[in-house]
Amino acid sequence: MNTYFHSVRLDRDKCKGCTNCIKHCPTEAIRVRGGKAQIIAERCIDCGECIRVCPYHAKIAYTDPFSDIGRFKYKIALPAPSLYGQFKNLSSIDRVVMGLKLMGFDDVYEVARGADIVSCAIQEKIQEKKNLPVISSACPAIVRLIQVRFPNLIDNIVDLLSPMEVAASVAKREYAKKHGVSQNDIGTFFITPCPAKMTSIKNPYGIEKSSVDGAFSVIDIYGLLAGQLKKPGIVTAEGATASVYGVGWANSGGEAAAAGITNSLAVDGIGNVIKVLEEIENLKLTDLQYFEGLACPGGCVGGPLTFENPYVARTRIKALSAKIQNPGPSCDYAQTYIDDGTVDFRQPIKARPVMKIDADMVTAMKKLEAIEEIAKRLPGLDCGSCGSPSCHAMAEDIVLGDAKEMDCVFKLRDKVTSLAEQMVELTGKDKRGDI
Amino acid sequence: MSDVFKESFEIEAGDFASAGEASAKIKSILRMIGIDPALTRRVTIASYEAELNMIIHSQGGVMSVEISTEAIALFCEDTGPGIADIDMAMQEGYSTASSDVRMMGFGAGMGLPNMKKNSDEFSIHSDTNGTRLNMRFNMN
Numbered sequence: 001m002n003t004y005f006h007s008v009r010l011d012r013d014k015c016k017g018c019t020n021c022i023k024h025c026p027t028e029a030i031r032v033r034g035g036k037a038q039i040i041a042e043r044c045i046d047c048g049e050c051i052r053v054c055p056y057h058a059k060i061a062y063t064d065p066f067s068d069i070g071r072f073k074y075k076i077a078l079p080a081p082s083l084y085g086q087f088k089n090l091s092s093i094d095r096v097v098m099g100l101k102l103m104g105f106d107d108v109y110e111v112a113r114g115a116d117i118v119s120c121a122i123q124e125k126i127q128e129k130k131n132l133p134v135i136s137s138a139c140p141a142i143v144r145l146i147q148v149r150f151p152n153l154i155d156n157i158v159d160l161l162s163p164m165e166v167a168a169s170v171a172k173r174e175y176a177k178k179h180g181v182s183q184n185d186i187g188t189f190f191i192t193p194c195p196a197k198m199t200s201i202k203n204p205y206g207i208e209k210s211s212v213d214g215a216f217s218v219i220d221i222y223g224l225l226a227g228q229l230k231k232p233g234i235v236t237a238e239g240a241t242a243s244v245y246g247v248g249w250a251n252s253g254g255e256a257a258a259a260g261i262t263n264s265l266a267v268d269g270i271g272n273v274i275k276v277l278e279e280i281e282n283l284k285l286t287d288l289q290y291f292e293g294l295a296c297p298g299g300c301v302g303g304p305l306t307f308e309n310p311y312v313a314r315t316r317i318k319a320l321s322a323k324i325q326n327p328g329p330s331c332d333y334a335q336t337y338i339d340d341g342t343v344d345f346r347q348p349i350k351a352r353p354v355m356k357i358d359a360d361m362v363t364a365m366k367k368l369e370a371i372e373e374i375a376k377r378l379p380g381l382d383c384g385s386c387g388s389p390s391c392h393a394m395a396e397d398i399v400l401g402d403a404k405e406m407d408c409v410f411k412l413r414d415k416v417t418s419l420a421e422q423m424v425e426l427t428g429k430d431k432r433g434d435i
Numbered sequence: 436m437s438d439v440f441k442e443s444f445e446i447e448a449g450d451f452a453s454a455g456e457a458s459a460k461i462k463s464i465l466r467m468i469g470i471d472p473a474l475t476r477r478v479t480i481a482s483y484e485a486e487l488n489m490i491i492h493s494q495g496g497v498m499s500v501e502i503s504t505e506a507i508a509l510f511c512e513d514t515g516p517g518i519a520d521i522d523m524a525m526q527e528g529y530s531t532a533s534s535d536v537r538m539m540g541f542g543a544g545m546g547l548p549n550m551k552k553n554s555d556e557f558s559i560h561s562d563t564n565g566t567r568l569n570m571r572f573n574m575n
Contacts, residue, residue: 149466151472152472152475278462281479282476282480283480353466353472355467356467356469357467357468357469359469361470361504362438364469365438365439366438368440368467368468369440372442
């Protein structure tokens with residue numbers, strides 16, 4: 001599959017060619033060449049860190065246009081629990097559910113309910129897993145990161161679909177049954193805090209085809225939904241039904257709490273997660289039962305496509321959770337979908353190693369030798385002015401034919417200085433008539 | 436033996452701030468060369484233990500890695516007091532690390548056993564001038 005879909009893209013017109021994104025990309029997937037950023041598709045994990053840091057908003061996330069709901073006769077919204085933290089003075093989650101219906105959805109199935117199901121499945125699954133710690137499969141950016149950078153840890157990933165996938169599949173089935181309609185006429189639309197989820201709908205893992213039919217970013221629907229929430233007299237005939245624990249998945253640490261795993265570690269922020277994954281790969285944390293790594297600060301509430309500050313959003317979600325009727329976690333409802341395999345991976349996750357510099361080992365060794373040689377000559381300031389994220393990355397780019405040593409401003413300055421000196425010397429000689 | 440990649444790292448005694456950097460660099464080298472991930476993991480673990488031992492117990496030394504198509508070799512050579520009783524040091528849980536070092540989470544007595552367990556060939560020579568370690572990891 002050489003046409004891997006990426007949600008994260010570049011708006012070339014807005015890109016000024018600054019170096020903010022290249023310095024923050026956790027997989028060194030961006031270069032600035034010819035004054036514009038370029039994303040190296042094989043390396044990009046769609047975490048959206050570049051979206052966060054780009055001062056010119058030139059890094060964008062493709063999500064579907066809201067008009068896409070018209071493609072289906074029946075439309076179901078799948079709100080991520082992080083959505084609930086976006087609104088000031090929101091009295092209850094029920095209002096979000098009703099607001100979405102007013103926007104044109106026939107039904108709403110909370111992804112937090114999917115999370116309730118997955119929480120119960122994790123409790124069962126964790127007993128079978130041999131490789132410890134078991135790693136959460138919920139954050140698609142982290143799963144992709146493991147595929148490209150930590151292939152040893154693929155077997156640690158819990159082989160359960162994400163709450164979003166489970167929610168979509170269950171929502172379709174239950175709606176079709178309840179209303180006596182065909183599942184083919186039902187469209188499920190995820191309201192996403194991040195580009196990685198959008199990517200995981202187009203390139204799903206653990207399953208061949210996603211049950212989610214499209215995704216809208218939180219920020220795109222924010223205005224529309226906020227307008228609905230302000231309408232007086234929103235009735236709450238059929239409101240929210242997810243448990244406190246399912247909603248808690250929005251925040252870092254929420255998964256382990258929902259699954260009742262005490263020997264667990266929750267880490268948020270992709271740089272922090274990488275450090276811990278290195279430790280897990282080096283077998284330093286084998287006494288840990290569960291690892292929940294989330295790419296965004298604070299967890300999904302810190303997604304790059306959210307509206308509200310993640311810390312504010314987290315606090316709001318906690319306040320809203322206190323009002324939830326369903327105390328959870330009860331696995332009675334979940335059991336049906338655990339037993340029939342709805343929650344399970346249908347296919348294993350594959351490694352996608354991108355770090356090696358040549359298919360042939362001896363050639364790779366020779367290239368690496370050349371890289372180390374060049375790296376020693378570079379100033380080691382990691383300034384990024386050449387368009388590569390670090391001096392070492394630049395040395396790699398030079399050997400792989402994607403940069404020249406004179407792209408380094410310091411090397412160029414040295415060269416200009418030495419040329420100038422030579423010229424002065426030549427001129428001097430000329431005056432003395434030595435030529 | 437013409438196609439060999441070599442790199443070496445200076446390890447400073449007591450430099451806990453840099454602990455793990457040499458083994459992280461070795462891991463990165465192996466990834467770039469495209470060494471099998473499981474083998475990369477074994478070499479990384481062994482090199483980390485060796486690196487830490489030099490920081491904790493020696494007066495500093497050098498760790499070198501040599502990669503050929505047949506094997507990966509790790510050489511460690513330090514100056515220092517050496518290991519008084521190698522047989523004891525090879526036992527899991529035996530440690531001479533100070534309580535300060537243990538407070539930092541090191542010195543669990545797994546260093547040498549882990550190196551031996553993860554490598555295909557392991558040899559150690561130690562006297563009162565220092566310690567030399569040789570480890571070999573076969574490619575398949």
